[in-house]
Amino acid sequence: MQGLDLRIHAGERVLLLGPSGSGKSTLLHALAGVLGGDDEGEHHGRLLLDGRQPADARGRAGLVLQDPDSQVILARVGDDVAFGCENLGIPREEIWQRVRDAVDAVGLDLPLSHPTSRLSGGQKQRMALAGAIAMRPGLLLLDEPTANLDPRGVAEVRAAVARVLDRTGATLVVVEHRVDVWLDLVDRVVVLGADGRLLADGPPSVVLDERRESLAAAGVWVPGVPLDVPDATDAAAPGAGPAISTEALAIGRPRGAVLHAGLDLAVPEASSSVLTGPNGAGKSTLALTLGGLLAPRAGRVVAAAPLARGIGGAPVRWRSRDLLTRIGTVFQEPEHQFVATTVRDEVAVAPRALGLAPGEVDARVDEVLHRLRLDHLAGANPFTLSGGEARRLTVGAVLATRPSAVILDEPTFGQDRLGWIELVRLLHELVGEGTTLLSVTHDAAFIASLGAHRIRLDAHTSADSRTATGRGRA
Amino acid sequence: MSAIDVADATPAPTLRFVDRVNPASRLAAAMVLTTPLLVTVDWVSAAIALAIQLVLFALAGVTPGLLVRRTWPILIAAPLAGISMLLYGRPSGTVYGEFWLARVTDGSIQLAIAVTLRVLAIGLPAALLFLRVDPTDLADGLAQVWRLPARFVLGALAATRLVGLFVEDWRAMALARRARGIGDHGAVRRAATMAFALLVLAIRRGSKLATAMEARGFGADTPRTWARPSTVGVPDALLVLIAAAVAAAAIVGAVWAGTYHPVWA
Amino acid sequence: MHETSTDHTPTAGTNGARETAGSRSTRWRVVDIVVASVIGVATGLVFLFWNNVGYAWFSAADALTPGLGGIAVGIWLIGGVLGGLIIRKPGAALYVELLAAIVSALVGNQWGIETIYSGLAQGLGAELVFLATGYRRFGVVTAMLAGAAAGAAAWVLELFLSGNLQKSAEFLALYFGTVVVSGAVLAGLLGWIVVRALAATGALSRFGAGRDVAGRV
Ligand SMILES: Nc1ncnc2c1ncn2[C@@H]1O[C@H](COP(=O)(O)OP(=O)(O)OP(=O)(O)O)[C@@H](O)[C@H]1O
Ligand SMILES: Nc1ncnc2c1ncn2[C@@H]1O[C@H](COP(=O)(O)OP(=O)(O)OP(=O)(O)O)[C@@H](O)[C@H]1O
Ligand SMILES: [Mg+2]
Ligand SMILES: [Mg+2]
Numbered sequence: 001m002q003g004l005d006l007r008i009h010a011g012e013r014v015l016l017l018g019p020s021g022s023g024k025s026t027l028l029h030a031l032a033g034v035l036g037g038d039d040e041g042e043h044h045g046r047l048l049l050d051g052r053q054p055a056d057a058r059g060r061a062g063l064v065l066q067d068p069d070s071q072v073i074l075a076r077v078g079d080d081v082a083f084g085c086e087n088l089g090i091p092r093e094e095i096w097q098r099v100r101d102a103v104d105a106v107g108l109d110l111p112l113s114h115p116t117s118r119l120s121g122g123q124k125q126r127m128a129l130a131g132a133i134a135m136r137p138g139l140l141l142l143d144e145p146t147a148n149l150d151p152r153g154v155a156e157v158r159a160a161v162a163r164v165l166d167r168t169g170a171t172l173v174v175v176e177h178r179v180d181v182w183l184d185l186v187d188r189v190v191v192l193g194a195d196g197r198l199l200a201d202g203p204p205s206v207v208l209d210e211r212r213e214s215l216a217a218a219g220v221w222v223p224g225v226p227l228d229v230p231d232a233t234d235a236a237a238p239g240a241g242p243a244i245s246t247e248a249l250a251i252g253r254p255r256g257a258v259l260h261a262g263l264d265l266a267v268p269e270a271s272s273s274v275l276t277g278p279n280g281a282g283k284s285t286l287a288l289t290l291g292g293l294l295a296p297r298a299g300r301v302v303a304a305a306p307l308a309r310g311i312g313g314a315p316v317r318w319r320s321r322d323l324l325t326r327i328g329t330v331f332q333e334p335e336h337q338f339v340a341t342t343v344r345d346e347v348a349v350a351p352r353a354l355g356l357a358p359g360e361v362d363a364r365v366d367e368v369l370h371r372l373r374l375d376h377l378a379g380a381n382p383f384t385l386s387g388g389e390a391r392r393l394t395v396g397a398v399l400a401t402r403p404s405a406v407i408l409d410e411p412t413f414g415q416d417r418l419g420w421i422e423l424v425r426l427l428h429e430l431v432g433e434g435t436t437l438l439s440v441t442h443d444a445a446f447i448a449s450l451g452a453h454r455i456r457l458d459a460h461t462s463a464d465s466r467t468a469t470g471r472g473r474a
Numbered sequence: 475m476s477a478i479d480v481a482d483a484t485p486a487p488t489l490r491f492v493d494r495v496n497p498a499s500r501l502a503a504a505m506v507l508t509t510p511l512l513v514t515v516d517w518v519s520a521a522i523a524l525a526i527q528l529v530l531f532a533l534a535g536v537t538p539g540l541l542v543r544r545t546w547p548i549l550i551a552a553p554l555a556g557i558s559m560l561l562y563g564r565p566s567g568t569v570y571g572e573f574w575l576a577r578v579t580d581g582s583i584q585l586a587i588a589v590t591l592r593v594l595a596i597g598l599p600a601a602l603l604f605l606r607v608d609p610t611d612l613a614d615g616l617a618q619v620w621r622l623p624a625r626f627v628l629g630a631l632a633a634t635r636l637v638g639l640f641v642e643d644w645r646a647m648a649l650a651r652r653a654r655g656i657g658d659h660g661a662v663r664r665a666a667t668m669a670f671a672l673l674v675l676a677i678r679r680g681s682k683l684a685t686a687m688e689a690r691g692f693g694a695d696t697p698r699t700w701a702r703p704s705t706v707g708v709p710d711a712l713l714v715l716i717a718a719a720v721a722a723a724a725i726v727g728a729v730w731a732g733t734y735h736p737v738w739a
Numbered sequence: 740m741h742e743t744s745t746d747h748t749p750t751a752g753t754n755g756a757r758e759t760a761g762s763r764s765t766r767w768r769v770v771d772i773v774v775a776s777v778i779g780v781a782t783g784l785v786f787l788f789w790n791n792v793g794y795a796w797f798s799a800a801d802a803l804t805p806g807l808g809g810i811a812v813g814i815w816l817i818g819g820v821l822g823g824l825i826i827r828k829p830g831a832a833l834y835v836e837l838l839a840a841i842v843s844a845l846v847g848n849q850w851g852i853e854t855i856y857s858g859l860a861q862g863l864g865a866e867l868v869f870l871a872t873g874y875r876r877f878g879v880v881t882a883m884l885a886g887a888a889a890g891a892a893a894w895v896l897e898l899f900l901s902g903n904l905q906k907s908a909e910f911l912a913l914y915f916g917t918v919v920v921s922g923a924v925l926a927g928l929l930g931w932i933v934v935r936a937l938a939a940t941g942a943l944s945r946f947g948a949g950r951d952v953a954g955r956v
Binding site: 504505508509512513515544545547548550551552554555557558559562563564565577585588589592593596597598599600601604607612625626629630632633634636637640670673674676677678679680681683684685687688692693737738 | 775
């Protein structure tokens, strides 16, 4: 990122937009003074917060990072939210007052002693926000704070941020691909281009109205610009039988509680289905179970004959290699999935495991990288990708073996407009070629385009997490 | 793994009296009790300390079953340390047998008994006093009561939590490897690559976590406050006093019996 | 943007009181503390494993041969080498080895509190070698020397802690040899290899150890 001149005034509310990989997260880190010192890279020019170096003014800025998993600091919810206040030297009684306020404000309905190791992705995001709010920062920096949330959670977090801003008059810089969420709340929009330069800057109405076409072309989600993707009816195979179905299925994590029991559902062949439900409902758990990765706690998962191709109907008993061409699973958490040290190798792993000829492996890898706009990153380490890039890579790595069925856990999470359109078109093409698709998602636009069949998982009622998900529709 | 795996652990058995004591004081008590025993190799001091400890732990509610479950590595290690001493301990008195460098003598037999008891007397208190310690509470105690540098104590605490995720991560990575078609390889090789990948993941998370902690004002030079006080009181003093008394009884007993034998003698 | 660019605009903070010359600065950054702690705790878990496997060898060898048990000791010394090589700050070797020992002791092992003193001595041994290089050299030789020094320190401590002074001179000489060699190989060489492998994954990109290995930083 170079040559960026930006002046943000106290009390301003800025929405920072830009395509995936344009450096939005990097800029927020710089603003929060946590980019790392001189020994970690080069920086030129000046960045001042209240006239001071950001690193010297830590605590004035509250930052919520893009990755909710890596900002859980302590083992209990209350301690974690209190952590920032402790560092600022706030007196004890006031800390607990602030912690309770912050937890209420974000709607994290859990006891303060709840272990942080037992939170769903959405709950972690709320907790991180509570931790930042509790510091009562003058500048609130949010990096995709609603990316993992269910629609209800999005509204709640947005309301929480609005309340905090109204009460404290804090300055806000929020990064989010989905513009509509924050549009009423912000009074300024700043757009970065793919090269990290400033593309547009001004009041939302002006920027988004006058530059809609050019911004949309650059990958920015501009509300009202049609997405130009097929709609859901195109993703349905007429009269399709089930590719995967369940019989009285009970799901749960190993050693965890049973989340749902008696599930009878079907994923139709050669069509696209979506699985929705509130945070913590057990969607990921169900997806892993359907994908033959987690064992059912009771009941059965049945793969239809055309999918199983003669190796038995229970995916969880298949060998790892047999899964590759039958059911491919994209995990919610990209980091768990990476097994290689370069993007290229990452995509090549599965085709090689299939025993394809080297030439064929190369051809497939090239095709996937190209389709997902990752060619320029072929030599990069997967872990250094931006959030959106990492997501595309995990999808690509699974598609490289052309499985008959693909299960995707939040595939559009963190995607810019171009990446999103590209991905959705690709998925439509797959369905057109006869692939069975099941996507876990909270994304309304995605559902409109690929939700030919909809499966809804309601909040589960096991005692342990009832409080956790109590706000979901029962 | 009970000390680390906070979330998953089935509730560890409670220890009467000891549970009320600050974990930092428990650490202090363990050190006060066992450090003096380290300076002497004799069977009397070790036997006295061991006997009193067993009585005290029984009073605190340690059943024989719990004792074995918690301390079996020590129970195995003790006689083994004795055998080494039996064969290679400094010889004196009657020689009972000899083979190459090994020599069993009156002196080495005595040393062997002493070392066996000593391993038990030193190993048991640490294992039992930390039966149910929450790392968060221990860290609070170390930073607030012992006044160790907060940056390091909290850094270590955060790392403990990350490593506590190893079990979950391991499971998720095993699933991912299965999904990626490399789950059928040899179990040993896969375990080795996954262990390494786990370390890589932990370090990456650690780097990001450091960023998150800095973003919350951690590491600045302003003095920090503590949301939860960690205090010491009468039970703490009592436990440390008891520990000191046991150590004193052991050493005095050995001197009185004439077996006291400093390691450097 | 993390790459070095060639144009020379004025560098930020020239008038500020920030530390200069990052790789030489001796103040621990937060990331140093957290990652050192992660390595320390992870090493502690390795100890817990080795406390059974390694100790089985140690005691079997000790019972049958005089002092050859020392061959297994190196793994218990690896924390200091890893800490010193990765963090490259004063005290890193000591901190990592000590933390690993504390984890091993608190989770429960056969030596109890003794472990903490061992960690202290072994960490100091490795630390002295890094200190001797002025925290500037982190090659394989330094690593092996640090491992060997940690072994020597462990040997000295055990003279008192385990009552080894009561053992015969032949035993002690043999034991010294095996412990030092084991420290150099199982802690020094192995530690160095592990750090190289870690750096190759890009996980150490925020550390000098990671930037020395070529790759996209
Ligand atoms: N540690 C790193 N080392 C090298 N390159 C990095 C590192 N972190 C990020 N990058 C690169 O810097 C660029 C900007 O990344 P950044 O995360 O700021 O993007 P972003 O705008 O937040 O994207 P997204 O919307 O996908 O989150 C990306 O191309 C990314 O690959
Ligand atoms: N690795 C895990 N081990 C144990 N329990 C878990 C684990 N991950 C999640 N849980 C718990 O299992 C329940 C279901 O989690 P799951 O991840 O399946 O929810 P989800 O519907 O995918 O939520 P989200 O929309 O937030 O991703 C939650 O109550 C959560 O707290
Ligand atoms: Mg980002
Ligand atoms: Mg999920």
